[in-house]
Amino acid sequence: MNAHPDPGVASGPVSGASPVAGLSGTDGAGTLAAETPGPYGALPAGLTGELPRDVRELFSRIHVVSIPMVMRFRGVDTRTAMLLRGPAGWAEFSPFEEYPPPEAARWFAAALERAYVPGPAGTVRDQVPVNATVPSCDPEEVPRVLARFPGCTTAKVKVAQAGVPLEADIARVAAVRRELGQDGVIRVDANGGWSLAEAKRALRRLAEFGLQYAEQPCAAVEDLAALRAELAEAGIGVPIAADESIRRAEDPMRVARLQAADYIVVKVQPLGGIAQARHIVAQTGLPAVVSSALDTSIGIAAGVELAALLPPGPDGEPLACGLGTVGLLRGDVADPSLRPSGGMLPVTRPDADDALLERYRADPGTAEAWLARAQACWELIRRTPGGEARGHDHAS
Numbered sequence: 001m002n003a004h005p006d007p008g009v010a011s012g013p014v015s016g017a018s019p020v021a022g023l024s025g026t027d028g029a030g031t032l033a034a035e036t037p038g039p040y041g042a043l044p045a046g047l048t049g050e051l052p053r054d055v056r057e058l059f060s061r062i063h064v065v066s067i068p069m070v071m072r073f074r075g076v077d078t079r080t081a082m083l084l085r086g087p088a089g090w091a092e093f094s095p096f097e098e099y100p101p102p103e104a105a106r107w108f109a110a111a112l113e114r115a116y117v118p119g120p121a122g123t124v125r126d127q128v129p130v131n132a133t134v135p136s137c138d139p140e141e142v143p144r145v146l147a148r149f150p151g152c153t154t155a156k157v158k159v160a161q162a163g164v165p166l167e168a169d170i171a172r173v174a175a176v177r178r179e180l181g182q183d184g185v186i187r188v189d190a191n192g193g194w195s196l197a198e199a200k201r202a203l204r205r206l207a208e209f210g211l212q213y214a215e216q217p218c219a220a221v222e223d224l225a226a227l228r229a230e231l232a233e234a235g236i237g238v239p240i241a242a243d244e245s246i247r248r249a250e251d252p253m254r255v256a257r258l259q260a261a262d263y264i265v266v267k268v269q270p271l272g273g274i275a276q277a278r279h280i281v282a283q284t285g286l287p288a289v290v291s292s293a294l295d296t297s298i299g300i301a302a303g304v305e306l307a308a309l310l311p312p313g314p315d316g317e318p319l320a321c322g323l324g325t326v327g328l329l330r331g332d333v334a335d336p337s338l339r340p341s342g343g344m345l346p347v348t349r350p351d352a353d354d355a356l357l358e359r360y361r362a363d364p365g366t367a368e369a370w371l372a373r374a375q376a377c378w379e380l381i382r383r384t385p386g387g388e389a390r391g392h393d394h395a396s
């Protein structure tokens with residue numbers, strides 16, 4: 001069966017062209033960027049006037065999939081995602097299970113943009129470099145993990161996971177340095193897991209391996225700023241990148257105002273879409289690394305498009321993106337999958353594959369719950385006037 005095996009998560013009433021009455025398509029991503037974003041980003045141009053109440057009327061196809069993961073990541077071993085088809089193509093809505101509607105609504109806004117805005121348009125490169133992503137694993141597993149990222153010369157290593165001692169993090173980073181050689185580029189990502197004092201101690205040790213940056217070493221923006229100053233003071237050359245302080249913050253501009261980071265990490269879904277992410281990058285003025293939220297190839301493609309629109313890094317070369325993560329999933333919804341080859345990912349707009357949507361189809365209860373979740377997000381977005389300023393938009 002090609003589509004909609006679950007009657008609760010069925011297609012909208014119209015397939016093919018815009019299912020929304022009065023929806024005349026869009027003028028492309030430029031229009032989105034030009035508008036003042038509302039609390040969930042601007043609605044795609046044309047998605048105004050009579051908006052449907054039922055989320056199912058926005059899309060011609062809606063599918064929910066559950067894909068097992070190769071190894072635990074972020075404490076989960078199954079990734080659930082909703083795939084949506086709109087007039088411009090396939091979109092992904094896959095907020096992490098624990099995110100409530102106000103936060104998940106930004107992810108939904110990103111899916112709306114993707115479903116309604118044709119693209120890619122205006123990209124400055126047709127492929128982007130990606131980093132290998134090394135979960136908080138044993139050092140012996142590092143070669144096997146890196147083998148999933150063929151051609152990648154940059155690796156991002158997860159550190160500071162609860163219950164994992166610093167010595168294990170050091171051993172893992174050492175193993176990555178051995179595998180990549182001296183020309184490889186290494187980043188670490190602590191996901192806010194260190195206190196200020198722990199971060200200073202850990203980075204003093206890890207600096208020995210040569211780090212491009214430490215991503216979100218501490219949770220609080222104030223601690224990132226203090227750490228950055230203290231590391232410089234102590235002559236420890238580890239730049240700081242902000243991730244959660246951008247994507248989960250009410251006010252991502254605080255990172256720039258407090259001079260808390262040298263880089264920002266931007267993700268399409270958590271930030272409410274490509275236009276919204278570009279807006280934040282431009283406002284912070286910091287070099288930006290595009291990363292995934294463990295999306296399927298559909299979401300990854302949006303990340304690649306964002307990365308292909310951004311300026312290069314401090315050395316004039318594009319920064320390696322954390323978009324190689326389809327390899328951490330045991331399956332995918334696109335064929336071929338958007339996995340790095342020669343360390344690169346192409347700018348492309350993949351379609352979801354009917355057989356794969358069927359193979360990974362979530363159980364009916366999960367599909368129902370996700371439809372309700374999408375509906376709750378849509379209700380928040382629908383009821384929010386488009387021009388209202390939001391935290392993301394405050395530059396001063």
Ligand SMILES: O=C(O)CCC(=O)c1ccccc1C(=O)O
Pocket residue numbers: 074131132133156189191243291292293294321322323324325
């Ligand atoms: O950046 C990467 O290499 C992969 C993506 C990644 O690490 C990630 C994936 C899902 C949720 C959070 C994060 C993170 O960067 O903290």
Ligand SMILES: [Mg+2]
Pocket residue numbers: 189191215216243244265
């Ligand atoms: Mg991170």
